[in-house]
Amino acid sequence: MPKKIIQKFNIEYLSILDEKGKVDSRLMPKLNNDDIKKMFELMKLTRIFDEKALKLQREGRLGTYASSLGQEAAQIGSAYALEKEDFVFPSFREQGVFLLRGMPIDQYLAYWKGDERGMSYTKNINMFTVTIPVSTQIPHAVGFAWASKIKKESRVTAVYFGDGATSKGDFHEALNFAGVFDVPIIFICQNNQYAISVPFTKQTKAATIAQKAIAYGIYGIRVDGNDIFAMYKATKEALERAKKFKPTLIEAFTYRRADHTTSDDAKHYRIEKELKQWEKKDPIDRLRKYMTIKKIWTKEYEQELDKKFNELMDEEIKKMESIEMPKKEDIVKYVYAELTDNLKEQQDELK
Amino acid sequence: MKANLVQAINMALSQEMAKDKSIILLGEDIGINGGVFRVTEGLIQRFPNRVFDTPLAESGIVGTSIGLALNGFKPIAEIQFEGFLMPALDQLISHASRIRNRSRGSFIVPLVVRSPFGGGIHALEHHSDSPETYFIHAPGLKVVIPSRPYDAKGLLISAIRDPDPVIFFEPKKIYRAFKEEVPEKEYIIPLGKANTIKQGDDLTIITYGAWVRETLKAIEDSKYSIEVIDLRTLKPLDVKTIINSVSRTGKCIIVHEAPKTLGLASEIIAIINEKALLSLEAPVIRVTGYDSVVPLPKLEDYYMPNVERIKKAIDKVMNF
Numbered sequence: 001m002p003k004k005i006i007q008k009f010n011i012e013y014l015s016i017l018d019e020k021g022k023v024d025s026r027l028m029p030k031l032n033n034d035d036i037k038k039m040f041e042l043m044k045l046t047r048i049f050d051e052k053a054l055k056l057q058r059e060g061r062l063g064t065y066a067s068s069l070g071q072e073a074a075q076i077g078s079a080y081a082l083e084k085e086d087f088v089f090p091s092f093r094e095q096g097v098f099l100l101r102g103m104p105i106d107q108y109l110a111y112w113k114g115d116e117r118g119m120s121y122t123k124n125i126n127m128f129t130v131t132i133p134v135s136t137q138i139p140h141a142v143g144f145a146w147a148s149k150i151k152k153e154s155r156v157t158a159v160y161f162g163d164g165a166t167s168k169g170d171f172h173e174a175l176n177f178a179g180v181f182d183v184p185i186i187f188i189c190q191n192n193q194y195a196i197s198v199p200f201t202k203q204t205k206a207a208t209i210a211q212k213a214i215a216y217g218i219y220g221i222r223v224d225g226n227d228i229f230a231m232y233k234a235t236k237e238a239l240e241r242a243k244k245f246k247p248t249l250i251e252a253f254t255y256r257r258a259d260h261t262t263s264d265d266a267k268h269y270r271i272e273k274e275l276k277q278w279e280k281k282d283p284i285d286r287l288r289k290y291m292t293i294k295k296i297w298t299k300e301y302e303q304e305l306d307k308k309f310n311e312l313m314d315e316e317i318k319k320m321e322s323i324e325m326p327k328k329e330d331i332v333k334y335v336y337a338e339l340t341d342n343l344k345e346q347q348d349e350l351k
Numbered sequence: 352m353k354a355n356l357v358q359a360i361n362m363a364l365s366q367e368m369a370k371d372k373s374i375i376l377l378g379e380d381i382g383i384n385g386g387v388f389r390v391t392e393g394l395i396q397r398f399p400n401r402v403f404d405t406p407l408a409e410s411g412i413v414g415t416s417i418g419l420a421l422n423g424f425k426p427i428a429e430i431q432f433e434g435f436l437m438p439a440l441d442q443l444i445s446h447a448s449r450i451r452n453r454s455r456g457s458f459i460v461p462l463v464v465r466s467p468f469g470g471g472i473h474a475l476e477h478h479s480d481s482p483e484t485y486f487i488h489a490p491g492l493k494v495v496i497p498s499r500p501y502d503a504k505g506l507l508i509s510a511i512r513d514p515d516p517v518i519f520f521e522p523k524k525i526y527r528a529f530k531e532e533v534p535e536k537e538y539i540i541p542l543g544k545a546n547t548i549k550q551g552d553d554l555t556i557i558t559y560g561a562w563v564r565e566t567l568k569a570i571e572d573s574k575y576s577i578e579v580i581d582l583r584t585l586k587p588l589d590v591k592t593i594i595n596s597v598s599r600t601g602k603c604i605i606v607h608e609a610p611k612t613l614g615l616a617s618e619i620i621a622i623i624n625e626k627a628l629l630s631l632e633a634p635v636i637r638v639t640g641y642d643s644v645v646p647l648p649k650l651e652d653y654y655m656p657n658v659e660r661i662k663k664a665i666d667k668v669m670n671f
Contacts, residue, residue, distance in 0.1 A: 087422075120455035128421065129454050133445050139411055140446070143418020143426075150375070150400075151423065169438070173411030180406055334452040335490050337459070337514040340543065340587035 009214045014234050015224035019281055021289025029233040033296050039080055039228055040291060041305060043072040043284050046096040048309040049105070050258070052317065053095075053112065057262045061321070063114050066093045070226070070257035073283030074190045075160075076100060077231025078250070081239055082158055087148075089128045089141040089159040093190075097160065101125040105316035110323050116334075117326060134195075135165035138174035138187070145178070145185040149245060156242040158186040158235075164195025166209050172216075175249065179216040184242040186235060187213075187249040190225060192256035197269035213249035225254030226283040255281070354533040357526050359500035360390050360465075363507040364427065366537060368398050371425060374511065377403040377412055378429030387431055388467055388526055413439040413464060417447050420460045425511065430466040433520065434477030439464070440485065447516040448491030462516045463507075468496065469561055469608050470655060471524030473648035480645055481609035486518045487586045487618075493517040493542060494585040498525070498563035500533050502583055505540030513542060522561035529564075545589035547596065551578035554668060555596040557619060558606035559585060562656060566606055569661035575669055585615055593619060594626045601632035602671075604664045606656050611639040633671035636664045 016027045031039075050069055056062040068075060075096030082088065090097055098108055102125050111118025111130065119129040128144075131137035141159035148155050165171050166189060178185050189209050193200040206212060213220025219241065223234045231252060238248035255278040259266045266275075291297035327333075328350045332343045339347060354362065368374045376391060382404040385392030395402040405412050409430055416426040430436050436443075447460045470479030486494045495510055495517060497503035503521070510517040548563065553575040558566050559582040570577045578596050582589065597603045603623060605616035616637040623635060638656040646654050 116453060117455050119453055120457045123454070123457045129450070129458065131446075133441070136414070136441065136445055139414025139442065140418040140421065143415035143420070144422045145418070146415060147419045147422030147424050169408075169410060170414060170441075173406070173408040174414065176406050176408065177411050177415050181403075330455075334456050336451070336493075336587075341590055342587065 009211070011208055011210050011220065011222060013222045013224070014230045015227050016229040016233065017227045017286055017290055019286060021286060021293055023229060023290060027233065029229060029236060031229070031232070033294070035080075036287070036291065036294075037296060039076055039232075040284070040287050040297075042076045042080070042096065042100050043228070043287065044302075044305050045099055045309050046072045046076065047284060048306070048313055049095050049099060052313045053109065054262065056109075056317065062109065062112050064261050064263050065112050066261040067258035068093050068095050070278060070282070071190055071192055071254050072096055073228035073231055073287070074225035074252035074254045077228040078158070078188050078235040078252070081232050081235035082156070085126060085155045086239075087126045087128070087144055087155060087157045089137045089144070089157070090130060091134070091137060091161050091165070092130050092132055093162070094160050098127065101127055103127070105313070106319035106323065109316065109320040113320065115323065115326060135161055135168035135170040137161070138165065138170050139177065142174045142178045142183055142185060145183040146181050149181075149183055154243065156184045156186060156239055158188055160188050160190065162195065163189065163191040163193060163200050163203055163209060164198070165189070166212060167203055175213065175216040175218065175247075178247040179218045182245040183247060184245055185247045186238040186242055187247065188235070188252065189249065190252045190254055192254050194256050194260065194266070194270070196260040196264060199270070209251040210249060218247040218249060220249040220251065222251045222253055225252030226281045226286065228283060228287055352533060352535060353530040354500050355527045355530045356497070356500050356503050356521065357388060357390050359504040359533045360507055360521060361392060361394070362533065362535070363504040363511070364391065365394060365397060367508055367511045368394065368401060371511075373423060374425045374427060375401045375403065375419065376427050376429070377405050377416060379405060379407055379412070379431050381429050386429060388523065390465070390521070391429065409435050409439040410442055413442040413447065416462050417442060417450070417460055420462045421450070421458055425461050427463045427465060427511065430464060432478045433466045433468045433482055434480045436466060436482060443486070443492065443516070443518075444489045448489045451515065452491060459514055460516050461514050463510050463519055464516070465519045465521060467523040467526070468520035469522045469524055470645050470651055471561060473651060476647065479651065481607070481640060483520060483585055483609055484613055484615065487615060491515065493587065494520070495542060495583065496520045496522065496560040496585060497583060498522070498560055498581050500531050502540055502546070504533055505538050506542070506583060508537070509539045509542050512539070517542070520560070524561040525564060540583065542584045543587040543589055544584065545592040546581045546583055547578060547592060548581050549577065549579040551576040551600065553577060553600060554602040554604065554665065555580060555600045556604045556606060556661075557582060557593060559583065560608070562606045562608060565656070565658055566661055569658040570665070573665060575665065577665070588618070588622075590622055590626070593622065597623055598627045598630040601630050602668050603635045604638060604661070604668055605635065606638045606661060608640045608655060610642045611637055612642050614639050633668045636668050638664045
């Protein structure tokens with residue numbers, strides 16, 4: 001008996017807004033001018049936030065920090081498609097998502113300065129805390145979404161992670177559980193092509209991350225991650241799919257123009273030419289071009305935004321720096337709901 | 352009713368599930384198969400939408416349990432054998448135990464991880480380990496090991512109602528070793544409270560799990576007046592009961608199956624050193640597993656802290 005093909009798969013790539021600011025009108029999602037301006041403003045705020053945070057870190061006023069430079073569309077485009085009651089699990093580079101969902105800026109900065117209290121605010125914006133170990137938050141998101149399904153809540157869970165995360169077991173176990181239990185979830189992989197120094201080509205032999213969805217019986221798509229309209233559309237569709245208990249893996253193909261964090265120097269492991277190529281694909285620049293064609297952008301408008309967001313950040317930084325020191329006793333206070341005898345002793349020692 | 356350890360745990364699960372709709376069970380083969388030790392037998396029939404057979408992935412089981420707990424459920428995850436807990440250690444130690452602290456109490460993980468534990472059933476490699484130290488060492492986890500059916504029910508109910516993650520180890524050596532009266536009515540045994548099961552004045556023996564029974568056998572015909580403490584909860588540890596006893600008897604032996612180095616006995620000795628050193632009349636002795644891998648069945652009995660080793664330790668400490 002001859003061999004025959006028993007399964008066939010395709011991976012789609014979605015791109016709507018090109019580098020000249022032109023859109024494919026057949027694919028363009030429904031967004032009014034206010035939405036588009038809001039998206040532009042959120043990307044601008046994210047970039048200014050990153051600039052300010054990096055500056056603070058260099059001045060010794062913030063701890064280790066991971067900038068999202070170049071990934072603003074991947075974050076804002078996807079998060080803009082989510083609804084308020086949807087729940088989001090970030091990794092550690094999702095400034096855009098935090099800002100869009102209304103995280104108090106001073107508290108978010110306070111966390112990066114080394115204050116756990118900053119992470120007590122994420123629940124109010126239906127987000128989980130920052131997760132540092134790569135990929136480990138993905139199963140949490142699946143469990144959270146699974147709980148929503150059992151409770152018959154209509155909300156969807158979204159989880160952000162990077163290309164490096166897709167090499168870890170947690171990613172695979174989570175996608176497998178999501179498929180088996182049909183949970184309402186969107187997996188958003190920002191493939192920024194570097195896991196610290198290791199390039200995407202050395203992370204996996206697979207041509208795309210999107211195709212990894214196939215092994216788990218769920219839908220996967222590669223999206224132009226520097227195209228805010230494509231990210232928005234793909235996430236909106238994933239949201240609808242999730243509401244029918246069909247998970248989606250979105251691979252946002254983008255580029256990390258920043259160093260991994262403030263603790264490394266990307267010049268050691270990548271060439272300048274590559275960086276320059278990706279600067280030309282800047283997500284903010286692309287949307288600006290589109291808005292110029294649509295006549296909803298002026299130089300004055302952007303100058304006004306720059307001024308407004310810089311002032312806002314300066315104010316928030318001032319607020320962050322005036323947050324009172326946490327109490328020493330707090331070191332042991334949150335280990336359990338109630339202090340155990342040994343922790344009581346240790347708390348007395350701290351006082 | 353008369354129940355063995357398996358039946359007592361099953362009763363606790365069943366009664367708490369009937370009472371609290373947020374409890375769900377997940378694990379490998381826990382549904383129609385009732386678990387490889389039949390601990391969850393009948394539960395999927397009684398609670399058809401609340402018992403989930405999962406894919407074979409321990410980290411996935413605990414990782415998704417964390418997410419379920421974050422979104423209002425009280426998951427009770429079964430890890431089939433303690434030796435298979437290792438892939439889940441990352442989720443337990445990097446997350447379950449820390450989320451309350453990381454979020455300053457805004458997120459909590461009320462999760463119970465149950466797992467058959469310890470040796471004595473002549474099983475394969477990775478089916479006879481005593482890994483409690485890893486969990487005791489992690490801030491934010493609680494660790495419970497019952498020694499008898501009555502306690503197992505009351506302790507498990509407390510573990511289920513606890514707002515923090517609890518590792519509940521079930522000594523498989525005594526799963527079906529004996530039955531005792533386990534009331535059908537609801538009762539709890541609070542976590543963090545040891546049980547002085549026999550009072551005595553000459554010597555304190557501290558132990559837990561399967562070794563409580565062996566210790567009682569070892570002292571059956573002893574000429575000394577020996578106090579036996581069953582810790583029941585390894586973390587948080589009932590320091591008061593330990594110190595009150597050792598201060599009075601002046602002598603102490605600690606028995607456990609886990610390897611000697613950095614086993615719980617080491618911590619207990621350090622606490623005695625801090626709080627009751629001047630009461631001691633002899634060095635505290637440890638009767639434990641060796642600092643080796645648990646042997647396969649042919650040599651397993653030599654590894655275990657058996658009755659003879661306990662008796663020898665009693666002679667040694669009493670004749671110091």
